[in-house]
Amino acid sequence: MVERIILELGPWTWWIVGLLLLGLEVMAPGTFFLWFGVSALVVGTLALFVDIAWQAEIVLFGVLSLASLLVGRMLMRQRADSEGDPSLNRRGSRLVGRVFVLDEPIAQGDGRLRIDDTIWRVTGPDCPAGTRVRVDGLDGPVLVVAPDPKAPAGG
Known part of the structure; x- marks a missing residue:
């Protein structure tokens, strides 16, 4: 049939x-x-x-x-x-290279950083609040930061 x-x-x-x-x-x-x-x-x-x-x-x-x-x-x-965004599922990777000001100090290599409406855990050298830091990379969900070398001395 x-x-x-x-x-x-x-x-x-x-x-x-x-x-x-x-x-x-x-x-x-x-x-x-x-x-x-x-x-x-x-x-x-x-x-x-x-x-x-x-x-x-x-x-x-x-x-x-x-x-x-x-x-x-x-x-x-x-x-x-x-096409596409390779960092789509890695939000923190979009922050690498950007500079932010610490609201809270980094003590014993651990701290927090407010970016827009999100608070990120950060790791890096001890820095007082108000320090300009540059995001150098990611360690899982933690941002790896360092003091920004272009920041004015004393601030």
């Missing part, structure tokens, strides 16, 4: 399969079924204009699927590398 439907629909079978795969892509995470759907649509379009045996259509679909999957993965990887 399925074979009869496929034979009666002819090239339109590939269009239906392609649209079903694209619909599946919408519901499934990732970009896996997209490339199979596009390949099916290409085979269906080619089959509309050129008389191809069904065996050749299946082979063509397999080759196009593999090729488009590999090219698509490569493009997605390049796009992921060029």
